[in-house]
Amino acid sequence: MGGQAHHVVVLALENVLALDIGIPLQVFGSWPGGPYSLTVCTERPGTLAMHSGPALSVADGLDSLARADTVIVPGYLEPDAPSAAVTAALAAASAQGSRMVSICTGAFALAAAGLLDGRRATTHWLYAAALAKQYPRVQVRPKELYVDEGQVLTSGGVSAGMDLCLHLIRRDHGAQPANQRARLLVTAPHRTGGQAQFIDLPVLPAQSDGLTHLYAWALRNLHQPLTIDQLARQAGLSRRTLIRRFHADTGMPPMRWLLDARLALARELLETSDLTVEAVARRCGLGTPANLRTLFRTHVGVPPSVYRDTFASLPPTAGTGVTPVSAATTR
Template sequence: MSAGSVALVVTEEIAIPSWDLYELSIPCTVFGKPQPDLAEQWYDFRLCSAAYEAGGEAFGMTVRTPYGLDDIVGADTVIVTSVPDACVEEGRPLPDGLAAALRRAYDAGARMVSLCTGAFALADAGLLDGRRATAHWMHTAQLAARYPKVEVDDSVLYVDDGDVLTSAGVSAGLDLCLHLVRRDLGAHVANQLARRMVVPAHRPGGQAQFIDLSVPATDDESLGQVLDWARARLDRPLTVDDLARRAAMSPRTLYRRLQAATGTTPLQWLLNQRLARAQSLLESTAAPIDKIAELSGLGTANNLRHHFLKQVGVSPGDYRRAFGAGVGRG
């Protein structure tokens, strides 16, 4: 299965200040490094500057690229990193030609993605009008005020509206990039890539108007242990009381800590884990749907289909046909 081409647009003339180096490294690592043992065809990746052949220094280093804005047209996916701080804080214009180039890429069929304040660039191009979108919580109020046609949500890590996706700041961009790999190449590939990067695996969810809160690392040792314990027993009946007893805390305390760490409730967390297990089994085994429902703890085939359609947006059979590599047809 081909992963397609990705154009990463940097809007600060390739001068990457401060922590933006981390943001730049995320898509470069996810899409720019071939993983031939995970997928025969990885992404065709190029770094494009809003100022052609421009260069700048940050931390004593210079980053240069031969690609400019004209090179984003024709890419399957266009990712925009954060725009210059002055464009956000002071309302200065975005780099010349950026909005028009993004619009041309979208009109040519590209999937448009923003990281952090890159949402301002998509909004400036009119690509977020009438859509739900997010950005770093420190800047969502400015985004909403400047672009009133955008439905800004500052409570989520990222929003997937099909062909336009936006993420909150810093590490939320990694969640979104792994979600894109999951959409393109399946849950198994995304999970293996996350493991190699030593980050939490991507969580399941629908592909239209999708909002996901991935499970972050936590310093709460007791919570981490009980979550690992639950993941190893997804094929068994598990309740909030079971998790609370294992964690040696009250159900109310477990609820509060888990929600603080993951942004979701214990029951929703369990459902997300079960669906992730079902996706992995659909990709890697020829087991019938009722067996997969049993192994993932969802009970019956009908229950699996119900939750799979609601969360993933397709039936288990259709998902297997797309990502199962011929292991079965469900």
């Protein structure tokens, strides 16, 4: 980059999310004497609607993308494909060598421009399935805070954009400037885990092919070592029919559904009770504390202790209060 400031261009689309656009403006634009210069542009310069905030006045148009070293697309409401002019400008910026970055649902704009084809990418976990469905050539990774594919980088929901912007500084200039910037912004320079710890785990399917009573029975008996044969007997179905019906309802095999249900209950207990990890593992049917820790790291991204520190709603006490097992049915 030499002595010239690295030019960051933020592309604000209609109904851009207030916090999402604020992140790159704060990280790169409020750095007097810093190594970055910043421009905000939009498709039609003038007044731009911003979701959850006042209207923006944006003077620069899409031609600014041609002068960008890095292009950042913040998230926007109802992430449909942007106009042909926007996707063409994004594709042209990428072709000329600009680094392409998205925050939250901004990934949909990069995907529409074909910039995520064959690449790993992430977005807000709530929209990950929609991104995968609309753009099947994208390798969607909903559990990641951000994904760095070299010249194309994507981040998860909202505050994950801060993680990615600090990562860009760390990549460009090393850990010290990134850490200093993080201190000024009063945020962690690097967060443990990924989006998985924030994803709501839906236990009960929205629709059921006659298995509603089986799901309720299983959720009441998560502390037991349930098997497919037990589930089949409880439902009065053959093993093969049960597996087929589970796939139709939940999109997954019975044992994976049970694992998600156990993890949902474990998260609930860690958030709302002071039970020990051993007691949580036993209550959820996950066996030993070691097994719970392993599964938590694999599927949630952090150890149970870190999850509890982050989300616990009760201060540590000597009591043994616990949310009823039925609470898992609301997750």
